[in-house]
Every structure is written in structure tokens, then in C-alpha cells.
Amino acid sequence: MLIVLKPDATPAQAERVCEEIRRLGFQPHPMPGAGRTAIGITGNKGPVNALPFESLAGVDQCIPVTKGYKLVLREMKPEGTRFKIKGTEVGGGKNFTIIAGPCSVESTKQMETVAKFLKDLGVNILRGGAFKPRTSPYSFQGLESEGLAILKDIGDRFKIATITEVMDTGAVEDVSAAADVLQIGARNMQNFSLLKRVGKAKKPVFLKRGMSATLEEFLLAAEYVLHGGNNHAILCERGVRTFADHARNTLDLSIVPSVQKLSHLPIFVDPSHAIGKREYIEPMAKAALACGADGLMVEVTPDPDHALSDGAQTLNFKGFEKLIQALKPMAELLGRKIN
Ligand code: PEP
Ligand code: MN
DSSP: OEEEEOTTOOHHHHHHHHHHHHHTTOEEEEEEOSSOEEEEEESOSSOOOSHHHHTSTTEEEEEOOOSSOOTTBGGGSTTOOEEEETTEEEETTTEEEEEEEOSBOOOHHHHHHHHHHHHHHTOOEEEOBSSOOOSSTTSOOOOTHHHHHHHHHHHHHHTOEEEEEOOSGGGHHHHHHHOSEEEEOGGGTTOHHHHHHHHTSSSOEEEEOOTTOOHHHHHHHHHHHHHTTOOOEEEEEOOBOOSOOSSSSBOOTTHHHHHHHHBOSOEEEOHHHHHOOGGGHHHHHHHHHHTTOSEEEEEBOSOGGGOSSOGGGOBOHHHHHHHHHHHHHHHHHTTOEEO
């Protein structure tokens, strides 16, 4: 059940509701919103009786929850989750936020060049993998802790936000200390111990859709993060496995409005990993903007043909600049702001 408080409910009234939830042996999850606060209840095995809550001061309505996920539900925050990553606002409908950078952190020089290029273009969030989940054990595995150190240094010196993947629970502390956003890769979308751990982290979580995950599984994975106490989660569609073999994966853009209908969490699109071919990034990025995604994750590096991972799907600077120039008038027309 979700308990929606009246717009003028006081903090003391909210605490009284939380107290009652705890008294019943459940856990309260207050989520303050623009107009009102909603409080999710977890820990209950069956339906929760609304009666004791309906009579409490400040309570507007009690909404029964029939789905497995609760805290990610749009009813918890109808206006949509919105928060800042090192000064850049993500979510909320108006923002179209670009995350860009190489697949892997390869060197300080590479990351300096990319950070400067992105900042000059107005892109504020830099990606770069330090721990790489590779299909083959013989492929480049990332610079690991050295890559993290490079990312931290670049983030500090260039005052740019950073995001990098965390592959296991033991690395969450180090990755949290080095980067502004923790990425959970597609292959780990259902690594439940990792989801629980990042739910306790103090950094936002960028959760990529598993390559065969249904909408429900995707939302339940995000529910783990919020249940841990971390409300700053972003979802990302990065292509799913289908019979189609003309592209690396099939970009399932229908997940964007589907997520937005059910959940308050921002949903991004990663055309690079979805398609695997750099020439199709621009049309798919435009489609992502057109269908209402909250942002993009795009791979870009100075010399993609010599990249240590995912070069075929990575744009060079010229291609990336062309992409941003193409998105700008579209965003304006749609009343969106590229940030
Ligand atoms: C990545 O973004 O570096 C990555 C490995 O993506 P995915 O988990 O979507 O394959
Ligand atoms: Mn990649």
C-alpha cells in the first residue's frame, strides 16, 4: 500500500504515519515530492489494512498496490523523479541529459581530450568503463583501479560528472569514491546482492536493462535499489536480444513510454550498445528523443577504430558533434532542454 499525504501535511504528521507503519512491523519509505509526500510500505506479506491510516491526520488517500514493485511506482511521485548529478539536473520531463564518453577508460590523455571536448559542447556527464564485463576472458578487461583513479582525477580537474560500471559488491565503496554515478551493467541487472549493495550507496545508480529482461523484471531490479534506501535511480534501455541479426541488439524504444506510465524513474536510451554500429546512432538517438526518453548514453572517443573495446559502435568527435547539432533543434521543437 502507498499512503499519500495531503499537500499541507506537516513533518510531524508524516512521522506519525511512519510510526504506525513500524508499529505494525513493516517499513515506511517516505518519498517527498513537489506537491505532496507519499509513503510506501514494505515488509508486509499480504494486503495492509487501510483503516488505521485513513483516520490519521494529514493522510489524503491509501492506494492498494497489486504489483510486486511499489517504490518505483509513478503514484509515489507523479511528477517524476528529478535530481542533480554534480549540478546537472536529470529527469522531470524537460531535461534531455547526455552522458557520453569512451567505452573504456584507456589513458589519462584520452580522458582529458574527451572531457574537454564534451565540456565545450555542453555535455556534463562523462562515461568510461574501468571494470569491463567482457564476453571473452581474453578481451581487454579495463584498467580497473588505475582506470578509477584516472576517472576521479578527470572528474575533479575538469569539473565534469562521471559514471562508471561497478561489477561486484566488493568494489562499490571504491567506485563510489571515484565516480558520481554507479552503473549496473545489463549483465548484472539481476545480480541481487549487487542491487542491494548499491541500494545502500550514497551515489545515484544507472541501471541498464538486462538483455532479455521484461518490463516487470526491469522495474523489480530498480525496486531493489529504492528498497535499500537509494531513491536516485535511472533506468537505461540498451537493446535486447531478438532473432534480428542486422544489429548487435534490438533497441526496444517501446520500453520508454511503458516505464514512464508505470514508474517515476527517469529512463535513458543507449543507442551505442543497442545497435553496435556507429552509423545508426544518430537516427536511433533522434528516435529516443522523439519518444520522450529522459536522456542518452553514447560512446565517443577520439580514435574509435583503435579503441580497446566497442570501437565499431563508438562515434568520433566529428560524428558526436553532428549528433548534438541534429538533436538541438529537435529538442527545442519538443520543448526539451539538452543538458
Ligand atoms: C557499458 O555501458 O559499458 C556496457 C558494458 O553496457 P551494457 O551493460 O549495456 O552491455
Ligand atoms: Mn561499451
